[in-house]
Amino acid sequence: MSEPLLKVVQLRKSFGGVVATDSLDFDVMPGEIHAVIGPNGAGKTTFVAQIAGMLKSDSGTITFDGRDMAGKTAPERSHMGLARSFQITSVFRDFTALENVSLSIQAHAGHSFKFWKRASTDRDLTDPAQKILDDVGLGDKALTLAGNLAHGQQRQLEIAMALATSPKMLLLDEPTAGMGTEESETMRAFLNEMKGKYSMLLIEHDMDTVFSVADRVTVLVYGRGIATGTPEEIRNNAEVRAAYLGEDE
Amino acid sequence: MTLLLFIEQFLNGMQFGVFLFLISAGLTLVLGIMNVVNLAHGSLYMIGAYFASTFYGLTGSLIVSLVLMIPVMLLVGIVIELVVLRTLYDRDHMDQVLATFGLILFFNELVRIIWGVEAQPLTLPMWLSGNVEILPDAPYPVYRLVVIGVGMAVAAGLFWMITKTRMGMLIRAGASNRPMVGALGVNIRFLYTMVFGLGAVFAGLAGLMAAPLQSVESGIGEDMLIFAFVVIVIGGIGSIRGALVASIVIGIFETVGRSILPVLMLEVVDSETAQTAGPALASMLVYILMAVILFFKPQGLFPARTG
Amino acid sequence: MLSKLKLSILIGSFLILAALPMITEAIDEPFYIDLMARVMIFSIAAMSLDFILGYGAMISFGHALYLGLGTYAVGIMAHYEVTNGWLQLLVCISGTAFIAFILGLISLRTSGIYFIMITFALAQMFYFLGISLEAYGGDDGLPIDTRSEFFSFFDLNDAWNMYYLILGTMTVTAIVLWKIINSRFGMVVRGSHSNDARMQAIGFPTMKYRLAAFVIAGVVCGLAGFLLGNLTEFLTPEYMHWFRSGELMIMVMVGGMGTLFGPLFGAFAYLMVEDFLANFTEYWQFYFGPMLIILVLFAKQGLWGMLPGKEDMSDE
Numbered sequence: 001m002s003e004p005l006l007k008v009v010q011l012r013k014s015f016g017g018v019v020a021t022d023s024l025d026f027d028v029m030p031g032e033i034h035a036v037i038g039p040n041g042a043g044k045t046t047f048v049a050q051i052a053g054m055l056k057s058d059s060g061t062i063t064f065d066g067r068d069m070a071g072k073t074a075p076e077r078s079h080m081g082l083a084r085s086f087q088i089t090s091v092f093r094d095f096t097a098l099e100n101v102s103l104s105i106q107a108h109a110g111h112s113f114k115f116w117k118r119a120s121t122d123r124d125l126t127d128p129a130q131k132i133l134d135d136v137g138l139g140d141k142a143l144t145l146a147g148n149l150a151h152g153q154q155r156q157l158e159i160a161m162a163l164a165t166s167p168k169m170l171l172l173d174e175p176t177a178g179m180g181t182e183e184s185e186t187m188r189a190f191l192n193e194m195k196g197k198y199s200m201l202l203i204e205h206d207m208d209t210v211f212s213v214a215d216r217v218t219v220l221v222y223g224r225g226i227a228t229g230t231p232e233e234i235r236n237n238a239e240v241r242a243a244y245l246g247e248d249e
Numbered sequence: 250m251t252l253l254l255f256i257e258q259f260l261n262g263m264q265f266g267v268f269l270f271l272i273s274a275g276l277t278l279v280l281g282i283m284n285v286v287n288l289a290h291g292s293l294y295m296i297g298a299y300f301a302s303t304f305y306g307l308t309g310s311l312i313v314s315l316v317l318m319i320p321v322m323l324l325v326g327i328v329i330e331l332v333v334l335r336t337l338y339d340r341d342h343m344d345q346v347l348a349t350f351g352l353i354l355f356f357n358e359l360v361r362i363i364w365g366v367e368a369q370p371l372t373l374p375m376w377l378s379g380n381v382e383i384l385p386d387a388p389y390p391v392y393r394l395v396v397i398g399v400g401m402a403v404a405a406g407l408f409w410m411i412t413k414t415r416m417g418m419l420i421r422a423g424a425s426n427r428p429m430v431g432a433l434g435v436n437i438r439f440l441y442t443m444v445f446g447l448g449a450v451f452a453g454l455a456g457l458m459a460a461p462l463q464s465v466e467s468g469i470g471e472d473m474l475i476f477a478f479v480v481i482v483i484g485g486i487g488s489i490r491g492a493l494v495a496s497i498v499i500g501i502f503e504t505v506g507r508s509i510l511p512v513l514m515l516e517v518v519d520s521e522t523a524q525t526a527g528p529a530l531a532s533m534l535v536y537i538l539m540a541v542i543l544f545f546k547p548q549g550l551f552p553a554r555t556g
Numbered sequence: 557m558l559s560k561l562k563l564s565i566l567i568g569s570f571l572i573l574a575a576l577p578m579i580t581e582a583i584d585e586p587f588y589i590d591l592m593a594r595v596m597i598f599s600i601a602a603m604s605l606d607f608i609l610g611y612g613a614m615i616s617f618g619h620a621l622y623l624g625l626g627t628y629a630v631g632i633m634a635h636y637e638v639t640n641g642w643l644q645l646l647v648c649i650s651g652t653a654f655i656a657f658i659l660g661l662i663s664l665r666t667s668g669i670y671f672i673m674i675t676f677a678l679a680q681m682f683y684f685l686g687i688s689l690e691a692y693g694g695d696d697g698l699p700i701d702t703r704s705e706f707f708s709f710f711d712l713n714d715a716w717n718m719y720y721l722i723l724g725t726m727t728v729t730a731i732v733l734w735k736i737i738n739s740r741f742g743m744v745v746r747g748s749h750s751n752d753a754r755m756q757a758i759g760f761p762t763m764k765y766r767l768a769a770f771v772i773a774g775v776v777c778g779l780a781g782f783l784l785g786n787l788t789e790f791l792t793p794e795y796m797h798w799f800r801s802g803e804l805m806i807m808v809m810v811g812g813m814g815t816l817f818g819p820l821f822g823a824f825a826y827l828m829v830e831d832f833l834a835n836f837t838e839y840w841q842f843y844f845g846p847m848l849i850i851l852v853l854f855a856k857q858g859l860w861g862m863l864p865g866k867e868d869m870s871d872e
Contacts, residue, residue, distance in 0.1 A: 355845030
């Protein structure tokens with residue numbers, strides 16, 4: 001047995017009186033896609049924010065790649081190989097697709113106190129950025145302003161920006177959010193392609209996507225993990241069906 | 250001697266703090282609920298002071314002036330909200346800063362056109378112009394005591410309104426969680442207008458009470474605005490309690506600091522240095538206090554926002 | 557790239573400015589040299605503000621502070637008979653950088669309305685400090701007897717030399733800021749403008765870049781103050797007053813926020829309108845206030861932004 005890449009133990013976070021993450025244990029093995037599902041308000045996005053270092057946890061530990069994440073800022077975690085995408089598309093709308101990805105490359109290419117050379121024609125940034133855009137199928141949109149891309153393309157760009165940080169693990173917060181059937185299918189194919197190359201924590205609403213790409217699934221309800229197992233096990237878990245899939249026992 | 254000076258300055262500080270509270274209370278609600286930067290809030294204070302001098306000149310009674318003042322300032326506030334502020338709710342902060350800066354320019358010039366460039370006199374009536382002995386051989390102006398008393402009463406009234414009435418509950422909810430108020434189906438536009446009008450009344454009241462103590466002239470609002478900003482930054486945006494605590498603290502720091510600091514410095518350094526550095530340091534005191542508090546509490550002492 | 561029209565306007569304006577001393581001499585109106593020198597100084601200050609405001613979304617409402625600090629640097633040193641321009645410049649740059657660094661450290665911990673109020677209050681603090689410094693004239697200010705001395709062959713008492721120094725500084729500043737905005741550093745500043753959380757997620761510790769931008773803007777504005785002190789031969793806390801900060805913001809908005817070259821024209825337009833209204837009525841602000849409100853509501857893109865040629869925010 002190898003060690004898990006990400007290990008979360010007894011994680012907790014509350015806002016005022018509302019408990020968003022409640023004594024949560026969780027792990028992701030190298031190369032694994034571990035999906036987290038749960039009804040709205042189950043605390044999925046809070047969970048991602050805690051792992052990514054954007055929210056401070058009340059208690060519990062997060063270990064990534066053998067290192068304790070306590071006190072590490074979001075940029076520091078990014079440099080350790082944790083990359084996240086956002087549920088609400090947050091590409092830089094005023095930059096071209098190429099510039100968006102170039103920024104990610106730049107973030108991991110030493111410091112940015114470089115004041116003179118033009119960044120948008122810097123081949124050290126644009127060449128690798130173009131390659132990643134090609135990989136995600138946006139190669140021909142490189143010079144389009146991100147704000148002018150179609151919604152599905154913006155979601156792909158979102159992931160391209162995460163990939164450009166050469167991560168060990170991806171935290172994907174609802175990559176298919178707001179997508180039509182066709183776009184979802186493209187994304188699903190893409191995720192399957194990534195499978196094995198990257199470890200992933202996948203937050204997802206779309207059950208077809210979850211059950212077709214995930215190795216394991218954890219069900220989150222009110223901040224608690226009520227079940228973890230293979231997609232097959234989760235599908236047949238009575239408690240999950242009652243709590244989440246909305247079926248009567 | 251020094252103790253008496255201290256007590257006197259302490260009371261002056263309280264009195265200044267009362268003015269600050271009356272101005273900041275309205276402004277902190279406007280900032281908290283409507284998320285609008287309103288630079289022109291100081292202008293309301295100035296307009297209040299001008300109206301006070303006119304009403305007092307006409308009626309000869311400070312009480313009647315006060316009674317006249319309330320509906321007039323409410324009206325002024327409502328008109329400003331309807332004509333300018335309302336168009337700014339959906340704009341970014343930069344637009345709000347510039348547009349309300351435009352309002353300041355307009356009002357500062359307007360009062361000069363109406364009342365002239367000379368400072369407006371307002372002499373206290375006999376019954377308020379005397380002194381009382383707060384301690385043996387320590388006379389203190391009656392009027393300043395009255396200001397402190399009235400200010401405290403208004404603060405108490407405001408707290409009652411905020412904590413006990415339905416409108417107060419909506420205001421509090423609005424300051425900490427704006428979408429919620431809208432979700433409650435409250436007519437939010439009306440609430441905004443009323444909050445703004447109320448803020449105008451309080452600022453005008455401060456202007457009225459300050460009018461006998463300072464010269465009433467164009468631009469006096471901005472000096473108070475700066476202090477109000479410091480108060481709100483320290484107290485936390487949207488927090489009435491924070492505004493009260495910070496107002497009194499700043500009032501006392503500013504007043505006591507200015508008079509005591511040069512004296513204290515004489516103890517430590519030679520008189521020449523004290524004379525130069527004393528006033529310089531005193532003028533920076535409240536801002537340094539603000540910076541220190543901010544360093545430890547970037548959201549102020551009583552953050553009202555939850556989300 | 558800049559559109560052809562904009563490039564022609566920039567080059568045209570530069571040529572006119574470069575020829576202005578000759579023209580004013582020909583028509584015997586030397587007053588205009590002084591006026592345009594003033595305009596250009598405020599252009600530099602407005603550009604520096606736009607650098608953080610338009611590109612970095614840091615709505616600093618105390619930027620005139622650095623203008624004042626620049627004049628104090630020249631004035632105080634001249635007061636103690638240190639007139640070596642290089643030394644004055646060194647003090648001016650390191651002084652404004654230091655103060656911008658400290659104020660940035662405090663104010664950049666916050667955002668939104670807090671940031672506006674804090675930059676406003678901290679700048680006012682220095683204004684009140686200036687007033688209380690009786691040794692340097694208090695609120696009356698202090699004449700600066702001697703202009704900075706750089707080279708023996710380049711005497712700043714000569715109006716033309718002064719003028720060309722200002723024109724040169726403005727041109728170099730515009731080019732340097734333009735390079736910075738499009739550099740890697742500029743990309744970080746602009747990125748954190750549109751989405752700071754995202755910038756952190758892809759690995760940028762944005763605070764230090766924003767702080768660096770804040771310091772750069774402060775230093776550039778301090779340089780404008782350095783020139784202003786030399787031009788007006790006067791030191792006064794009035795330049796640090798919040799009203800001046802408001803004016804700088806107006807210049808940025810009128811020229812076009814987030815367009816580096818817009819504020820050059822914004823400063824010109826604002827000072828001309830002010831001059832025109834002030835000649836026409838004693839109560840010019842009475843008219844200017846409502847004009848400003850209308851501009852904000854209906855002409856947000858500014859003069860430069862109104863010019864044809866679609867462009868992204870980097871003005872390229």
